[in-house]
Amino acid sequence: MSGTNWSRDVPDPLNSGQRFIPSQDLDQDEFLQASSHKNLEKKPGCRKRLWIGLGLLLSAGAMSLLTGLLVWHFHLRRNVKVTRLYIGSMGISDQKFLKAYEDPHSPEFQSLAGQVGQQLKLIYSANSVLSKYLKSSSVQAFSEGDSGVVAYYQSEFELPAPQQNSLNEAIRSLEEPAETQMGRHGRLLLRPTDALNVNGVTSGALDSRLSRTSVSEKEPINVHVREQGQISSPGFPHTSYPPNFYQKWRLRADPGHRVRLDFHTLILEEDCQRDFIKIYDSLVPIEPRALTEQCGYPRGSLSFLSSGNVMLLTLLTDDEKNFPGFRAAYSQVPVQPGEECGGRLTEDEGSFSSPFFPSNYPPQSRCQWIIQVSEEKFVKVQFKRFSVGNDSQKCVGDYVEVDSKRLCGGDLKDTVFTSQSSKMSIWFVSDSSIVHQGFTAVYEGFVPSNPCPGRFRCRNNICINASLHCDGWNDCGDDSDEDNCRCEASQMQCRNGHCKPWFWQCDGVDDCGDNTDEDKCGTCAAAEFSCRNGRCVSEQLTCDGHDDCGDGSDESKCPKSLLLSCSKFTFRCSDGRCVSKQNPECDGEPDCRDGSDESNCRCGTPPFRSSRIVGGQVSREGEWPWQVSLHIKGQGHTCGASVLNERWLLTAAHCVQDDKNVRYSQAHLWEAFLGLLIQGLTNEWTETRNIARIIAHPNYDPGTFDNDLALMELDSAVTLNQNIWPICLPSPSYDVPAGQEAWITGWGSTAEGGDLAKILQKAQVRVINSTVCKVLLQDQVTDRMLCAGVLQGGVDACQTLQGFHTWVWSWCRVRGSAINMVHHDSKVQNVVHTSPA
Incomplete structure (x- = not known):
């Protein structure tokens, strides 16, 4: 019932014309003249009834007002009209694609666009909602289709706000088969003789962010990818992209080819509601054809392929926090039907992967592998890397199917699938939208009675090298290779039978799993707190607002920092006062009254990008922007260094000590490469400077490597950017706790006695x-040194990055957010970063 009808059908009793008749059971004395004022006083019961009646009247009035407001709101909302834009594509099977269709001003384009417009009217006329609210349609582009031409269009609808759901449902019905539409509408309109033969319609509402009123949309940039080339955001790499900017790049390949887009650099604002790029398997931004949306500094694969010969790249920015943007390389990849993925695998072991791995797989892929091993064996498959679809999709969009079991998401590491015969079937399917990196897998045939010949069999059926059994590392993924072990001299025995490296003892991390490695690590009793100065106090005295240790360490990890007398264990503020908090610098909480603990905090965090680091060994460009490569001219990389500011570098004193062949202390022999990733390969991010001056620590001891520090002054300042950025220097009281994870970076040897790394x-x-x-x-x-050891097998600061499961010790010099690690017998120096990854 409408508000108007409601007010008409429910009369107000006070205006009904009926005479008011008092109740017959009222006390008659109240309606007679009183002889005294006492008789005029109301009885208590009457007063109560009066207040109840007044309350009911007020409640009824408030309810009427609220109802009226709601009625007015819904009447008003019903009359408010909104504009909705839908972007779509239409396959036309009776047309041959012409080169002229790429030019929107050509007569051929205009002619076919007119026919598409008429066809859209015909399609919309079959639905009462679409026909009633259609305002206009326009054709945006054409491309070659599988059996003709694909038309890309935009349709604008104007409708009352409450009808938006009906419009969405009507748009979705366009993709249904013709017989479904007939059932919905009762009949199909007769096709005119000049109608197009439409074989597929896809539509989606325009991304609402693209409708920002402040955005300036530029003309689309058309690129043919027959010849390899690059596209980039405006101003890249010298300036940031402009604000309130919307640009589209339409990429076309030759018929029978895919478009491939590989991002060289992508640095945008972290908030995708503000700035983002979006890639479509289309020439217009059809949401059901969106392949990816990226912002910030993404870490996954940034290589994308189309299903056909077109792709759209869009960039949208807002009015704040503009960033460097992107550069991407484009090319075309021939399509070879039937040979793209899948097939029969008949060897007893091998590997296979999703299409184009490690690039993101293309949309609309469908592949099948039939694995057939020797008759007496079963099949075992292990996915080494897996990122297919999303767990929340319940494996209905993109998925892998292993013998009828669907798999999706990204958490299949250390999972083995086995068959009960010599044959296994594996399907890979991707739909038309969001893509992921895919998978790579290995398989082998095994004899059921001996599934891991010559190797160790884990409980989860993974086979590992027998030498990894009882080496202190969880190689199986379920710890079964570390159960019931006999420890070597370099290992300690945990109570649970595991063996762990001795140097993990007393680092604050429960490596054993039963805390064996952390037992009896202090001099204090179980109920006492171990102060940094060696004293022991009751644990009950920690965070009580008093300096019970005498060095403030019992108050150093508390929510509130104390002002203390200064010592080597306290942080000194610029005003001379000291605070108890441990490592208060740049933690986002001002602890000093003058705020000096939060000043100069731009170091150690690259601009424009987060500090998150992913696993793996090869660094990405800009991941460590303070890393410098120092060359002796004519000899190549000799030592590493860290950027301190625009003019100064920090390196190791042992790098600048003369020997009988080279006078390393002479500044003119050195050359610094900043922003370098690959030795011998410079780019627009790389800056090269000569060294003007070298200052070695005056107390450097070449025998013990104590005070192994040196400064280098560049001959001219560099401009700081996301690839060249200063590292942090800590306060004298800065504490790096045992167990802290850190990263080594450098161009050291990747194998014992091997050559230096290029990357x-x-x-x-x-x-x-x-x-x-x-x-x-x-x-x-x-x-003045800090000790660090391997976290993942056989890694040290000088032989960087090959896991031999041997331990090489290195000692380090504290640099705060970074530590320069050196080795007594090597000129190769690397940088250790102790900020959390």
Whole structure:
């Protein structure tokens, strides 16, 4: 019932014309003249009834007002009209694609566009909602289709706001088969003789972010990818992209080819509601054909392929925080039907992967592998990498099917699938929208009675090298290779039978899993707190607002920082006061009254991008922007260094010590490469400078490598950017706790005695308890050094990045967010970054 009818059908009793008749049971004395004022006083019961009646009247009035407002709101909303834009495509099977269709001003384009417009009217006329609210349609582009031409269009509808759901449903019905549409509408309109033969319609509402009123949309840029080339955002790499900017790049390949787009650099604002790129398997932004949306500094695969010979790239920005943007290389890839993916695998072992792996797989893929091994064997398949679809989709869009079991998402590491025969069938399917990196898998045939010949069999059926059994590492993924082990001299025995490296002892991390490695690590009793100055206080005294330790360490990890007398364990503010908090610098909380603990905090965090680091060994461009390669002219890379500011570098004193062949202390022999990723390959990010001056630490001891520090002054300043950025220097009281994970980077050797790496390498290490380190290294470590060891098998600062499951010790010099690690017998120096990855 409408608000108007409601008010008409429910009369107000006070205006009904009926006479008011008092209730017959009222006290008659109240309606007679009183002889005294006492008789005029109302009885208590009457007063109560009066207040109840007044309350009911007020409630009824408020309800009427609220109802009226709701009625007015819905009447008003019903009359408010909204504009909705839908982007779509239409396959036309009775037309041959002409080159002229690529030019929207050509007569051929205009002619076919007119026919498409008439066809759209015909299609919309079969649905009462679409025909009633259609305002206009326009053709945006044409491309070659599988059996004719694909037309891309935009339709504008104007309708009352409450009808939007009906419009969405009507648009979705356009993709249904003709017999479904007949059932829905009761009949099909007769096709005129000049109607087009339409074989597929796809539509989607325009992304609402593209309708920002402040956005300036530019003319689409048309690119043919027959010849390889590059596209980039405006101003890249010298300036940031413009604000409130919307640009489309339409990429076309030759018939029978795919478009391939590989991003060289992509640095946008982190918030995708503000700035983003979006790629479509189309020439217009049809949402059901969106392949990806990216913002920030993405870490996954940034290589994309189309299903046909067209692709659309869009860039949208807002009015704040503009960033460098992107550069991408385009090319075309021939399509070879039937040979693209899938097939029969008849060897007893092998591998297979999704199409174009490690690039993102293309949309609308369908592949089948039939694995057939020897008759007496079963099949085993293990996915080494897996990123297909999304777990929330319940494997209905993109998926892998192993013997009728569907798999999707990204968490299949260390999972093995086995058959009960010598044959296995594997399908890979992708739909028309969002794509992922895909998968790579290995398979082998195995004899059921001996599934891991010559290797160790894990409980999860993975086979690993027998030498990895009881090596201290969880190689199986379920720890079964570390159960019931006999430890070597370099390992400690955990109570649970596991063996772990000695240098993991007392680092604050429960590596054993039963805390064996962290037992009896302090001098204090179980209920006491171990102060940094060696004293022991009751744990009940921590965070009580008093300096019970005498160095503030019992208050150093508390929510509120204390002002203390200064010591080597406290942070000194610029005003001379000291605070108790441990490592208060740049933690986002001002602890000093003058705010000096939060000043100069731009170091150590690259501009424009997050500091997250992914696994793997080869670094990505700009991942470590403070890394510098120092060359002796004519000899190539000799040492590493860190950027301190526009003019100064930090390196190791042992790198600039003369020997009988080279006077390394002479500045004119050195050349610094900043922003370098690959040795011998410079680009627009790389800056080269000569060295003007070298200052080695005056107390450097070449025998113990104590105070192994040196400064280098560049001959001219560099411009700081996302590829060249300063590292942080800590306060004297900065504490790097044992167990802290850190990263080594450098161009060191990737194998014992091997050549230097060409590409900047990285590896993870862990800071080691100083007491344990001194024991292991027989007191070769001073108080000005920090000890670190491998986190993932056989990695140290000088032989970077090959896991031999052997331990090489390195000692380090604290740099705060970074540590320069050196080795006593090598000129190769690497940089260790202790900021959390």
